[in-house]
Amino acid sequence: MNSGADARSVRPRQAAQPAQTGLQLDVIPLVRDYISLTKPRIISLLLLTTVATMFVADPSGPALSTILWTMLGGYLAAGGAGAINHYIDRNRDAQNNRTKGRPLADGRVKPLHGLIFGITLGVVAFFQLWLTVNLLAAGLAMVGLFGYVFLYTLWLKPLTPQNIVIGGSAGAVPPLVGWAAASGSLSWDAMWPFLIIFFWTPPHFWALSLMIKDDYAKTGVPMLPVVKGEEATRQAILIYTIFMVGFTVGPYCTGLLGPLYLAASIVLGVVYIGFSFALWRKPSPKLTLQAYLYSLAYLALLFISMAVAAVAAA
Numbered sequence: 528m529n530s531g532a533d534a535r536s537v538r539p540r541q542a543a544q545p546a547q548t549g550l551q552l553d554v555i556p557l558v559r560d561y562i563s564l565t566k567p568r569i570i571s572l573l574l575l576t577t578v579a580t581m582f583v584a585d586p587s588g589p590a591l592s593t594i595l596w597t598m599l600g601g602y603l604a605a606g607g608a609g610a611i612n613h614y615i616d617r618n619r620d621a622q623n624n625r626t627k628g629r630p631l632a633d634g635r636v637k638p639l640h641g642l643i644f645g646i647t648l649g650v651v652a653f654f655q656l657w658l659t660v661n662l663l664a665a666g667l668a669m670v671g672l673f674g675y676v677f678l679y680t681l682w683l684k685p686l687t688p689q690n691i692v693i694g695g696s697a698g699a700v701p702p703l704v705g706w707a708a709a710s711g712s713l714s715w716d717a718m719w720p721f722l723i724i725f726f727w728t729p730p731h732f733w734a735l736s737l738m739i740k741d742d743y744a745k746t747g748v749p750m751l752p753v754v755k756g757e758e759a760t761r762q763a764i765l766i767y768t769i770f771m772v773g774f775t776v777g778p779y780c781t782g783l784l785g786p787l788y789l790a791a792s793i794v795l796g797v798v799y800i801g802f803s804f805a806l807w808r809k810p811s812p813k814l815t816l817q818a819y820l821y822s823l824a825y826l827a828l829l830f831i832s833m834a835v836a837a838v839a840a841a
Contacts, residue, residue, distance in 0.1 A: 556635075557635075557636075560630035560635050560636050561630070561636065561644060563629070563630060564606070564609060564610040564613050564630060564631070564636070564641055564644060564645070565602070565605070565606030565607075565609045565610060565648070566605070566606070566609035566612075567606075569605070569609070570601075570602055570605045570606060570609070572823065572826065572827060573601065573605050573698070573701045574598050574601055574602065574701070575827055575830060575831075576701050576702050576705070576720065576724060576826070576830045577597060577598070577601050577701040577702060577704055577705035577708075578594060578597075578598065578705060578834075579702075579705070579720075579830035579831060579833055579834040580701075580702035580703075580705035580706050580709075580717075580720045580830070580833070580834075581593075581594060581597065581705040581706070581708060581709040582709075582833075582834040582837050582838055583706070583716075583720065583783070583784070583833050583834060583837045584705065584706040584709040584710045584716075584717070585709040585710055586837040586838050586840065586841035587841055588838070589708070589709045592659075593660060593708055593709065596655070596656070596659040596660050596708075597656070597660055597664065597704065597705060597708040599655065600652050600655050600656035600659070600660065600664070600665070600668060600704075601652075601668065601701055601704060601705075603648045603649070603651055603652035603655065604648070604649060604652035604653075604656075604668040604669065604671060604672050604704075605671070605672075605701070606645075606648050607644075607645045607646065607647070607648030607649035607650075607652060607672055608645070608649070608671070608672040608675040608676055608697075609645070610641055610642075610644050610645030610648060611642060611645035611646065611649075611672075611676050611680075612645075612675065612676065612680050613629060613630070613631045613632075613641055613645075614631060614638055614641045614642040614645060615676070615680050615681060616680070617629075617631040617632050617638055617641075618632075619746040619748070620632035621633070622745055622746055623739075623742040623745060623746065624742075625739060625742055626742070649669070649672050652665075652668055652669075652672075653665045653666075653668065653669055656668055656704075656708075660707075660708045661707065661708065661711055663707040663711065663712065663713070664704050664707040664708040667700055667703045667704045667707055668700070668704050670697075670700055671697050671698075671700030671701065671704070672697075674694070674696060674697030674700065675694075675697035675698070678693070678694050678696070678697060679691075679693075679694025679695070679697055680694075682694075684748060685747070685748060685749070686749070687749060688749045688750060688751045688753070688754040688755060690749070690750070691728060691729055691732045691733070691736075691750075691751075692728075692729050695724075695725060695728030695729060695732065696725055698724060698728055699720075699721045699722070699723075699724035699725040699728065700721070701724075702717070702720035702721050702724065702830075703717055703720075703721050706720070716778075716781070716783045719777055719778045719781075719783060720830070720833065722774065722777075723771070723774065723775055723829070724826070726767065726770060726771040726774055727771050727822070727825075727826055729763070729764075729767050730763075730764040730765075730767040730768045730771065730803065730822065731819070731822040731823070731826070733750075733751055733752070733760050733763060733764050733767075734764060734806070734815055734818045734819035734822060735819050736750040736751060736752050736753075736760070737752050737757060737760055737761070737815050738812070738815055738816065738819065740752040740753055740757070751763060757810070761803075761806050761807045761810055762807060764803050764806060764807070764818075765800075765803040765804055765806070765807045768799055768800055768803040769800055769803075771796075772792075772796030772797075772799060772800055773796075775792040775796060775829065776789060776792055776793070778833070779792070784833060784836045784837060784840070785836055785839075785840045787832070787835065787836040787839055787840075788832050788833055788835075788836035788837075791828070791829065791832035791836070792829060792832065795825050795828055795829055795832070796825075798821065798825070799821065799822070799825050802814075802817065802818040802821050802822075803818060805818075806818050
């Protein structure tokens with residue numbers, strides 16, 4: 528009798544084990560989907576510009592805790608903006624092969640849940656930065672979030688081919704957050720990293736839009752290649768690149784950064800102009816991709832050179 532009772536008591540536990548494992552397996556893809564809503568690959572570059580700017584603002588080196596708290600708040604704020612962007616663009620995303628597999632577009636995450644997730648991240652980011660860094664950094668992070676959601680995604684993106692020229696300012700806010708986190712205030716020098724990203728964004732994004740212009744055309748988004756054509760877009764990329772590269776010597780001219788940064792900005796800039804010129808003269812899908820990928824590397828290396836030059840001169 529006792530052995531029979533033991534067997535009966537064991538069987539339910541054995542039957543329950545696969546169900547628990549299955550539940551665990553179901554949770555993992557859901558967590559991945561929510562993480563993907565934050566657009567982590569984009570955020571990695573934003574965080575790099577944030578941290579690099581912190582060392583420009585404070586060449587002696589901000590406290591490690593300040594850097595880590597700023598990175599966390601920056602991720603939460605940018606991630607919240609990304610999730611809300613997924614919610615707004617879910618119907619457009621569902622029409623394109625490139626984006627139809629996104630969590631909200633194909634229904635793996637309910638739209639309302641994605642929106643609540645994004646808003647929650649933004650709220651948490653504000654209070655976390657306020658409590659662990661300072662109120663100015665928290666407020667600037669919200670400026671970036673609201674700028675991306677309202678200025679770019681909701682207003683300018685469906686309205687004008689100049690959407691990324693103006694709306695791209697939201698992506699230039701992270702360095703201001705870093706500066707405020709490191710110094711507790713903003714100065715005119717803080718505008719250099721902000722403006723460099725502001726002028727970098729159009730040629731960077733237009734290279735991407737050349738590769739996916741059919742998606743924009745299908746969903747009615749008036750990106751420059753759709754409205755003005757590919758040739759005009761490549762010409763605009765070259766013009767903006769030349770202007771942006773010339774602008775990057777500004778921190779040296781005003782004494783913010785020294786010769787090490789100047790040399791790096793010139794070398795990196797000449798290569799960037801070379802890619803843009805080649806894309807204008809002899810366009811090809813391969814060259815467009817190379818120009819786009821280099822624009823990412825360019826910004827990362829430029830900001831690293833800023834931080835290295837500032838610390839070396841301290």
